[in-house]
Amino acid sequence: MRVNITARHYKAPDKLKEYAEKEVRKLSKYFDGIIECEIVLDYEKTIQVVEIAMKVQKQKLFAREKSEDIYKGIDHAVDKIERQLKKYKEKLKDHSHTRVDSFGESSQASPE
16 A cells, blocks of 8 residues: 655654554555555644545545544544445445346345
């Protein structure tokens, strides 16, 4: 997974960038098809904004979180992306288990 981190309106310390990258890399244990992740750390007056845009196979996931503490913002944004990843993975599983019969009816594996 390729991770790009950008800081807007301030210079983010390396420690903060390392923390954000470490947290995002943990998401690969939920889904190994993550291609790229873009993290934007922004400072708007007294509020810190974290945006995570993630590209997985045929889908783009996005989370935006505002917080007074940038570390909490990163954690909450990663949690949002984690939920989206799990939902996307379930959707992929559901499609692979559904079968279409020759008559056009979709069915699960039915006992005969």
